[in-house]
Amino acid sequence: MELFDRLERQELERAVLVHVDFHNESDREELDEFYELVDSAGAQICELLTTKRQKADPKYFIGKGKAEEVQLAVEMHEANVVIVNHALSPAQERNLSELLDCQVLDRVGLILDIFAQRARSHEGKLQVELAQLKRMSTRLVKGWSHLDRQGGIGARGPGETQLETDRRLVQGRIKQLETKIEKVRKQRDLGRRSRKRSELPTITIVGYTNAGKSTLFNTMTSAGVYAEDRLFATLDSTLRRVHLPGAGPVIFADTVGFIRHIPHDLVTAFRSTLEETSEASLLIHLVDASDALREEKIQDVLDVISEVGADEVPQLLVMNKIDAIQPAGDKKIEPKIDLNEEGVPERVWISAKKNLGIDLLMDAVGSFFKGQYYKVQLTLHVSAGKKRAQLYQLGTILEEGFDEQGNSLFTMLLTEQEWQHIEQWSELLSKTVIEGK
Incomplete structure (x- = not known):
């Protein structure tokens, strides 16, 4: 568990936002939606920096000049996170993080962060953790870059060993989560089949x-x-x-x-x-x-x-x-x-x-569903109180009343299975199908 304690999601506090207006419409993200995502994550917005580009810079995504401008904003506001309203490659995220000396979160990471906060069910938590770990597995190298920078023969081993250990732990946890989610999926399939049978x-x-x-x-x-x-x-x-x-x-x-x-x-x-x-x-x-x-x-x-x-x-x-x-x-x-x-x-x-x-x-x-049910008229014996209560749990009661002997009269909509369930009741004095499926 030590690995996951080190890799826990950091609380988003003071954030500098970065938004790029790309020339290609398919690459653009909405600025208003970006603000809503950041607000949903619970971050305090210190400053928004925008820029226009034809395409992303391979190294810093936003270009070296704009990255240095972001660096100044981080220092001025003492921000602890930079959030980019676009998907970054692992290399771009790592390069920006090293240059800015703070956490860098892209749009995908931001959405995952929100999902991690909002998941309530066991299945939801499993699904979010799986998505986070799959993403994390491509970005583990930055966690041990300080060891790599020592350089020299004999100095690279500990970093590489720790990195491989972390990767094995992450991959092992991913397999565990996939197994658990597969079990949940099978349970959902059973539930869906049960609803289909009904x-x-x-x-x-x-x-x-x-x-x-x-x-x-x-x-x-x-x-x-x-x-x-x-x-x-x-x-x-x-x-x-x-x-x-x-x-x-x-x-x-x-x-x-x-x-x-x-x-x-x-x-x-x-x-x-x-x-x-x-x-x-x-x-x-x-x-x-x-x-x-x-x-x-x-x-x-x-x-x-x-x-x-x-x-x-x-x-x-x-x-x-x-x-x-x-x-x-x-x-x-x-x-x-x-x-x-x-x-x-x-x-x-x-x-x-x-x-x-x-x-x-x-x-x-x-x-959309009219005509998929039986419309029936029923007469239920006056003594069949329990059966009468069951009818309220089954189909849709359109009309109800009583005859002169106190027997219950119903006009109902029932599925085929519900109709088959009750048409054999001995307490039914009469039963008539008005409309079939």
Whole structure:
């Protein structure tokens, strides 16, 4: 454990930020998002330095002159970390760290740092640690560079020996984590197969980080999932069973937020979590409608959805935060459903925080699953109190009442498995299928 004590994440305190405006659009990162990431990590921003470049400098990424300017800023503010809003190679990170004489963190490391702070479940912590160690394994050499600099015959051995020891420890821990995560993945597979056997559709909420997924999830399911107006406020997927009016019982799943240029190791590490997306019956693609860059972020999410193999899953685009949109004139954006040419909902406008349009969203989601259930009329004997209670735990009760003898009358929506479960009850005095699947 000594190695991992030495390599623990340092607390981010006084930070100098570095942002590069590249000529190529695909290489650019958003400055506002950078500020949000740093804020989510808990750093105190001392100064922001920006520069324009055609392409990255091979040695220092930002060029020697700009690196020296950053060095002056670090000394002036007594900063203990420099955060770069781009991915650095191990060599670039090492060269900058040696020149600036302080910790250097790139965009990938920053996101990993946030993930390490926010992971709550056992699986989430395993996945984050795995991603961190895989990244660390390419950067271990800088931890022992002071030994390498001694030079001379006989002086290089201790450093190399320690470095190899560290690498073996890291690789060993990586194998342990991969084994544990594989066990968790198998457990998730069992859970998914169980849900498939029960024929309950799964509706997974996806979207760019901070689009309001957890707030919507709480509003639709009353799950009490932690939600905050910060990037990556929640990482761990949560499942809740909900009865949709006119459709029946379904499973709602909340997932980790996506982000532009999401680190590949994170996609790999969280694959077991993201598999909930590829196995879903419907994706609710949640978008911050008030974001000026919403179209670009929609495409970023679609890219990740494609990467995890979920691009064939039906999607419902949900435009959230309509209360934050600045309308033209005095006309406010009202909750509504946009239909495609076939009359199928393709876009819903809501505000999860203000609870606006949630009923429209539930109706839109329910419309995807109508016709997949049995609509039945049941008469349950007056003495069957326990069976009556069980009905409330099964399907969606559309109507209920009593006949003259006090027997219970129900009109319900049931899955095939639920229908097969109850149609043999001796307490059922009558049973009629009104509509089949």
